[in-house]
Amino acid sequence: MKIKLYLVALGALLLTGCSQPSAQAGVQSGGGGTIEAINHTKWAINHFSVDGQSGIDAIGPYQGGGGGCCYGVPSKWQPGMTVKVDWESGEASTKGFPGFADTAKYLAWVKKMSENNRQHSAVVPVPDYTGQKTCGVTVHFMPCDKVKVTTSCADYGRPGYPIKDPIKMTEPKVCPK
Template sequence: MPISTDGRCRIALLGAFAGVLLVQSAQASTLEAINHTHWAINRFSVDGRSGIDIIGPYQGGGGGCCYVAPSRWQPGMTVRVDWEAGVAYPDDFPGFADRPKYLEWVKKNDALTEKHSKVVPVPDYTGQKVCGLTVHFLPCDELQVSTSCYAYGSPEYPIKTPLHLPEPQSCLQ
């Protein structure tokens, strides 16, 4: 009997979890994100592992598996974040009936989609429990990451950046 796509995903996840269990010196958990911009984060990954969800402007999401943190933090530790940002709520959707208009609309919105990649430092988590990785998408394609077990917005969460940040006139510094 052929395995369904859903079944293949479960097998892949079980394999990933089994691999994580074999690495006893590591801690694994989910990838989450907080989007502090007016753009949609269409997709993101950390060190090649998918964050799963699309994250709308000024929202949180993610849920991908897995960020595997070494048992000990080392100075100079980094992660590579790849992401695609685009228009969150495109205007003037023409519908599907007029195919040329629809394709032009898609082309216009695709032109506003940008792919990014950045290597960012992992903050020192010595003596703390690691609960995955949360990526904060900030204006001007800046990022911050946290391994905290506290939820964003709680007093103990280390990143205090407000969710709604004004977009700067220019990202040049």
């Protein structure tokens, strides 16, 4: 019964996410799509959102993911346009995982792993997409808790994709401020 209720609640959440308004209320949407992400760091992205809309997926180090439904950008790009990205980064390792049999050991391991979790928030400029088809938003999580976004319909790593940073990036010992 619990699983059935969970599935119903999850389905309702996904459906309501797809009826969300465009990136800026009252502005006609220029192109809808999903909220995707590329993680260029050694940290896991435990969860993330763009302008309050969930990216749905947790993303491992040096991976892509997401899939939050129905993010639309305004039909016309404006100078100074931004999005707010919130995320939690954390430990990506399963080192020391004790299994589930001993609840006390498992909970102690979860607590230890959660000690590295960090909350982040950034207001990020949206690059000019004038004259281009838009496909939602893709967030790139970069070293030093930096973020880049694009509305491009091209896939990461393909010609025409605007963000060229390699997937595996090394975080410097000291991040610039």
